[in-house]
Amino acid sequence: MENPIDELHTLGDFIRWGMSQFNKAQLFFGHGTDNALDEAIILVSHALHLPPQVPDILWQTRLTYAEKQKVLELFNQRVQQRIPAPYLTYEAWFANLRFYVDQRVLIPRSPMAEWIERRFEPWIEPRRVKRMLDLCTGSGCIAIASAMLAFPYAKIDAADVSNKALEVAQKNIKNYGLEQRVHTVYSDLFGSLSGQHYDLIVCNPPYADPKEIAAMPDEYNYEPRIGLEAGKDGLFFIKQILQQAAQYLTHDGVLIVEVGLSQDNLVEDYPNVPFTWLEFQHGGEGVFLLTADQLRLYFSSELVNGEEGCRDFLQSSL
Ligand SMILES: C[S@@+](CC[C@H](N)C(=O)[O-])C[C@H]1O[C@@H](n2cnc3c(N)ncnc32)[C@H](O)[C@@H]1O
Numbered sequence: 001m002e003n004p005i006d007e008l009h010t011l012g013d014f015i016r017w018g019m020s021q022f023n024k025a026q027l028f029f030g031h032g033t034d035n036a037l038d039e040a041i042i043l044v045s046h047a048l049h050l051p052p053q054v055p056d057i058l059w060q061t062r063l064t065y066a067e068k069q070k071v072l073e074l075f076n077q078r079v080q081q082r083i084p085a086p087y088l089t090y091e092a093w094f095a096n097l098r099f100y101v102d103q104r105v106l107i108p109r110s111p112m113a114e115w116i117e118r119r120f121e122p123w124i125e126p127r128r129v130k131r132m133l134d135l136c137t138g139s140g141c142i143a144i145a146s147a148m149l150a151f152p153y154a155k156i157d158a159a160d161v162s163n164k165a166l167e168v169a170q171k172n173i174k175n176y177g178l179e180q181r182v183h184t185v186y187s188d189l190f191g192s193l194s195g196q197h198y199d200l201i202v203c204n205p206p207y208a209d210p211k212e213i214a215a216m217p218d219e220y221n222y223e224p225r226i227g228l229e230a231g232k233d234g235l236f237f238i239k240q241i242l243q244q245a246a247q248y249l250t251h252d253g254v255l256i257v258e259v260g261l262s263q264d265n266l267v268e269d270y271p272n273v274p275f276t277w278l279e280f281q282h283g284g285e286g287v288f289l290l291t292a293d294q295l296r297l298y299f300s301s302e303l304v305n306g307e308e309g310c311r312d313f314l315q316s317s318l
Contacts, residue, residue, distance in 0.1 A: 111284020
């Protein structure tokens, strides 16, 4: 990347130049933005301690030499190393809420944010949700957004098998002052949750198959593999969740799981299961809902792949 430090002067100059460099380098966008302009704005505003919605009046203002160096360093890391912007700014947005992120967690981007903002209505009666589980919580974004926006009186467990992820979730819970209502739990799927019963279980598990992993742009290499890989058909975790979830739901409980592109494999393997596929107004797909009744009817309580199998799989991902 060239060094145009003496030729660029204003905030607008840097945003325009960054945008051109990002397009030229054919970066992948999808970790928080979907285009080069927004990506450049995010990095410039972060370096200059400005809000991401930079007021128009500032576009013509000049940067100091030190500020220019800071912006160019971020651009350089984004273009040369392909580090996703949220790992450079240490923040990501989910359901219009700000989350601390670093490379210990996947960057929040689940389309479920939309359904959390809609409080999952009419599928869920929000006031009846007293206990919720966010399984595979990562940064804690689903648990925290649900606590903030959908279920103000619910107690929420945020479970993950990665202690590093749980440290980040804990930091986000503290940032939102939710320590009394949202608790992190170390758990290999439902392994540490015996005896618990939830009105709602929401889960965004790893669900990428090897073909998907191989096709992922370089940016994904910075995300923890344990958050992405899910066996040969992408269903390694999802099948266990289906087998076990009923035991951890209240009688009228509901399970909501994101399966992404593994939707096709899932439907092929379970042609008789009446999955309800949630529809999205702002883009997204691959999220199903099943009631506890349906889970009891279609899935036996016996484990298909026991916890041992799950741990074996994890050894290779950790
Ligand atoms: C796709 S990420 C989702 C993170 C977050 N919920 C979100 O939506 O951004 C999947 C998460 O599942 C966790 N995970 C992987 N295997 C697990 C297991 N066996 N039990 C619990 N969590 C697991 C990973 O550590 C990762 O944080």
